[in-house]
Amino acid sequence: MTAACEGCRGGALFETPITMAFHPIVDVRSKRTFAYEALVRGEGGQSAGAILAEVSPENRYAFDQNCRVKAIELAADLKLAAEDAFLSINFLPNAVYEPRACIRLTLAAAMRTGFPVQKIIFEFTEVERLDSTHVLNILRSYRAMGFKTAIDDFGAGYAGLGLLSEFQPDFVKLDMDLIRGIEKSGVKQTIVRNTLTMLKELGVSPICEGIETIGEYEALRELGVDLMQGYLFSKPGLASLPAPIWPQASPAASRAIA
Template sequence: MLLYAEGDFFQVIEGHPDTVEELFKKISADERHGKVTVIIREPIAQRSFADWTMGYADLSAEEAESAIGVNDFFSKGNSLGDLTEGRAKKLLSAFKQGRWRSQIHGKKSPSATPARRESTSKPDAPAFSYAFQPIVNASTGNIFSYEALVRGPNNEPAGEVLGKLTGSDQYKFDEHSRTLAIEMAAKLGIDTRLNLNMMPRSIEFSSTALTSVVETAKEVGIEPNRIVLEILENEIINNVDRFREEVESYRIHGINFAIDDFGAGYAGLNLLADFQPDIIKLDMALVRGIESNGPRQAIVRGLTRTCMDLGIDIIAEGIETQDEFLWLRNEGVELFQGLLLAGPAFEQLAVSFSLPEQ
């Protein structure tokens, strides 16, 4: 558990969940502590805060003296003396602004190690393949991730494949298709993140819905912290508690979670607080023509600020015009996906994209 006492310090509490909760109650009841805020209530040994990962600071007496009031959260145990003035200021600024990151870098935890994959029958599904569409970081000019999109064997639209599935076969296909996407991406030499779509109810139909992702990624040499599972906002609303319980242990291994089409449902802000995804993808209806739509602008501005405070990355998807791109870019959005930059490439990882001048 990570706590923040306003105007004072960050506090990490480690141990068995029941012990941590009991200690938290004592801290909250202590009159010496005021305005204690719970930032994260889950394993955080490998969480990242802005560009910095929590670690033990190796400070000399002089360094400690110069860092009075500063918490010892330094990347990989680097000492303050190893940081340039600019990077040190960036570190301090990240904490003073209350910015924290929710990305978890994989580290094995005995209590969360997934069981070996059970043998499950593959669905009687039509032949299918994948197209990969890049998600571009406009700040760096690099590809941030590729989203794997289901296609027919000859690049037919996803609807022609998914429309032939009914009942539980949908969930069997959901799991099977992700493993194939991971294997295909590895063969294509992916060196970025990989975004995969997931039906939350798959967890109810298969105990290996998540373990298969972790294990397949490791088998083909892709670090789990490069995997992003996308869940539609409308699909997760009725399963938040169950889904959160199921995915929490897999976050320790590095798996990232994103809410897709954010803003299309009715419980978006509650999901941000309860589920705390790593990424949200703005619903295309929100970004379409946003440069001239005041209400949409107000909504996206609010989401941008909220996500900054929560350490959640935003992807603007479905970008089709330069005006949409420039408005969102000016509001601080960095990650973009859409035909303006690059379309999906069938069974390929497109390395070229068109980034508008900023």
């Protein structure tokens, strides 16, 4: 057993009971649910922020593993794969010591529940500066094992062009600050338009998140965005798979994006 595995085994347990809320990522062109993102919640209704506040360097490995297993178990119980949708799981890069060793519980949960590993997306946000070699090793290992990969909050924090130049994930989720009020901002439209062009040339599928208004939806449709996520379509469902609400674009916008 490696020193890293010994470190995992010797780490603190994450003892707060957790569950997951599922938030749909929708394909607005085909009007189907493309994926559900699993968002951690406390079993007693605690918010994600309250749960994450209990994560420490000592228990983050146990927390990361608990989240993966709980997401897969609930997704299997809810028959998510039967809807031909992906399951998107957030992971902490600094809780992954060696990708192939730390993936064992994930694979065991998928095998036990019958959830197909090819329908799992692993997404991460670089909220702190990390060793890029380590992050790239994780992403490349996950891809080699058949998982899809995604970079979240692209355009914010440290998840930027440097990482994208070294590894092209399956998906990039544009940061919601770029999306908020985009219909009123020519600058944001220019940034997003050129980002979408770059991602298309790299073979990466964009997902725009944080969409809350019809105006944002219409602006993104005019820019050619198909995959979206936000409260406009649905709020996260606690241990459930909420069906999205499909917005009705204005007649002028409908003609523009048809």
